[in-house]
Amino acid sequence: MADDEAGGQPGAEGVRSRVTGAPGTGPRRPEWPDGAGRRRPSGRDRDTPRPVAPVVWTAAAVCAVSLAVLVFAARRPEVLQAMDEAVRDRLATADGDPAFAADLAALGPVLGYRVLWVPTAALLVWAARWRHLAVYLGSISLMAAIAQIAAGETQLAQVVRSGVTGSAVSLDLPAWPVIVLSTVAAASLYALAPSGPARRWGWAAVVVLVAGFVAARVALGLDALTLAVVSAVLGASAAVLVFAVLAPESEFPVTYRRxxxxxxxxxxxxxxxxxxxxxxxxxxxxxxxxxxxxxxxxxxxxxxxxxxxxxxxxxxxxxxxxxxxxxxxxxxxxxxxxxxxxxxxxxxxxxxxxxxxxxxxxxxxxxxxxxxxxxxxxxxxxxxxxxxxxxxLVPDAVELLDSPVDDAIVDDALRQVLTLWSAGAAHRDLKPSNVLVQGDRVYLVDVSFGELRPSRWRQAVDLADMMLTLAVVAGPRRVVERAAAFFEPEEMAEAFAATNALTVPRQLATRIAETRPDLVEEFRALLPECQRIRTQRWSVRRVLLAVATGAGAVLAVALLALNLRAGGLL
CATH class of the missing domain: 3.30.200.20 (Phosphorylase Kinase; domain 1)
Structure with a gap:
């Protein structure tokens, strides 16, 4: 496979002579029009408007936290107390039942949280929107983790509380069920509803749901109105802010199209x-x-x-x-x-x-x-x-499998692989859609996986992939006969010794499975025997990366489950 070996083989003259592109008219390397001034960046990136929603929801979250701390930590102003009592008296029933209030407090997590987040997560899994799923579970899990830290009885929760507040005593979070419900409802809306009318109507449904829940808790004396409203804004703004930062609509649109x-x-x-x-x-x-x-x-x-x-x-x-x-x-x-x-x-x-x-x-x-x-x-x-x-755009070019593959095309395709070897490069993704034919000339496209100074193994894989692509139409025996003008039999045998499920691109593997499932073995039978070349490469880095990835996934799932249970979501 070395360059000096390739240069002495028949057909190598095509390597030594520069292969030029197809003749065409019009711009190749476009020149700046006369009189148009110097070519410089437009500077429009400075004028690109920033999204307004993250700023608005950040301000809402900061205000909600500040008000919650002010109202909860200090004595509420008399005006707010009078308003809370008036609303509670207005909503309360004459024969308020304490048992019913307790039932409502327990009913919230069951019907309010789980009925929302479980179907939402299932729908995101079905739609394969993994980014939205991760952000969704992360946002509601974060709220659940706060509940665990604030009121949990575990040693870890007590240590964290001691470090934050100076005391291991559990905190009585104001209107906590309202925070959780508003977080779950707003996160579900942003995960399921695309922007536009659907999301606007969804916001109306979220407001009605949370407002009804707040009214019931205020009527039964479980929460004060001011704390409940502030808590609802805090939960919703936190959820929306997480989605705006980690799953913005411009990059991760909500869609159900496959x-x-x-x-x-x-x-x-x-x-x-x-x-x-x-x-x-x-x-x-x-x-x-x-x-x-x-x-x-x-x-x-x-x-x-x-x-x-x-x-x-x-x-x-x-x-x-x-x-x-x-x-x-x-x-x-x-x-x-x-x-x-x-x-x-x-x-x-x-x-x-x-x-x-x-x-x-x-x-x-x-x-x-x-x-x-x-x-x-x-x-x-x-x-x-x-x-x-x-x-x-190569004029009048078609994919290799859509053209009549005569000997001239087979020769030119193999010559391109030989030229790759002489250039000290590898394509790494040779498949039918990346091999175009223009008359009897072959073009290689999509070189995004290309590699400079590849190993002998990598160059051998390019040869095998090209021969497999040609053989889907021309048959293995004919391809081997034409390849003998460019490559030694040992080089071709080495190429198929390195071939396995990893080295064959998916599109090519699918086409082989549909037409000639035993194509690789047919090639091996036509070539000298060669010991298989292993592609598995073990290293300390690979072992550590695998252990870290597995442990991280297990830890994330366990932490998610613990947080959801602590917040009443499981």
Whole structure:
């Protein structure tokens, strides 16, 4: 597999000569229009309006806490006392039953809390909205933890109380059931109702529910009106603030549509931002932007950009957002836990780094002779949050499996792998949707997983994935015969010795399972015998990370259960 070995094989002349992109018209590297001044950032990020809701709810929470402390710790003003007594007398019945009051106090946690939070959690699990589920359970668990610390009898609760108040005596929290109910109701609303009319009507239902509960407790003398109202505002504002910070609507919309979460909605607002950013930063005027081949992408939002003034008529764009960066982190953590430390599995620190890496890999592979779409540049749509990678849209290109795969196409596809080897790079995601055919020329697209200076094992995996992709249409025997002009039999055998469930991309694995389930074994039977190459890699880091992840998950579930039970939610 070494470069000096590849250079002496038949067909290597294509590696030594630079493979250029398809001839096309129109902009390649767009130049700034004459007379338009220097190209600089627009500065619109300074004028980006900040969300108002978090500020409003933060102010409400601070005011509610301050009023609660003032009213509870100090003697209430006579005006408030008179108002509380007047409202209580107005609502109270002549024959108030203390037993009924006790029953109501016990009924709140049963019918008020559990009837709300249990179905909400179940619905979030069904909709696979894990971010909302984690924030929802965390917000109501936090309130339950406060109850445990304030009134719990455990040694830990007493130690915490002593450190905070100077005494281990339990605290009598004012209107605590109202706080819990308002927290659960507001959190349920934000987890289930999308913004707009549905959420506004939901707020009306929350107000009616909490107000009815407050009126009943005030009528039975369980709470004073002022404390109950302040407690309701405190619980609701705390829940909404947690959702506004940890699950903002702009990044985690409430939806029940089954779709790939990596695909962003190209609504009117986002489309307008993209069109303006491309014009300001690349000097290209776009007429429109549409989703493009979403079925082949799960880590970005591919788009087709329509130029206002061609040719070419279209360009290609990949829209990245912070959600893609978070998905990349979880994906790489799962790979490390399952398979050990592979290659280039370090997560990106920002979405800017993510898109910069793909733009760099495109330019690196292009300069190394690999036939890839011509990169035009990176566009900052929202500073730090959304970026667009713009490349050429290869004209008249189709996916490999949608074209007649003759010998010329098989040869050129294998030649691209050989060129990757000579360039000292690996694609790491060769599958049908990433191998395009234009006439008898093959293009490799989606190089976001690309790696510079990979190991011998990683390069062998690229070869196996390309041969498997070709064999789905052309058959293994024909692919092996054509590959003999570029690779030694031992190199091909080594490639399939390294092949397993991890190394075959999901789309390719699905297609193989549907057409030729024994395709890998067919290749191995045609090639010299080679000892299997293990991909499991154990290290101290992997063991410690696995133990920490498992222990953290168990601790989080146990803490959640204890908090919910302490707050009367279980």
């Amino acid at each position: 779709r790939v979460k990596a695909h962003l909605d190209l609504d009117e607002e986002r489309t307008g931002r993209v069109l303006a950013a491309v014009r300001d930063q690349l000097g290209l005027e776009l007429a429109d932007i549409h989703p493009y081949r979403l079925d082949g992408s799960a880590g970005s939002t591919p788009c087709r950009l329509t130029l206002a003034h061609g040719p070419p008529e279209h360009l290609f764009g990949k829209l990245y957002a912070t959600s893609h960066m978070r998905s990349d982190r979880w994906y790489k953590l799962a790979r490390v836990l399952r398979w050990g430390r592979l290659e280039d599995e370090a997560p990106f620190s920002s979405v800017r780094r993510l898109v910069q890496h793909e733009d760099y890999m495109l330019r690196l592979l292009r300069d190394g002779g690999v036939r890839v779409p011509e990169p035009l540049g990176v566009v900052e749509v929202l500073p730090g949050r959304e970026y667009l990678l713009v490349t050429e």
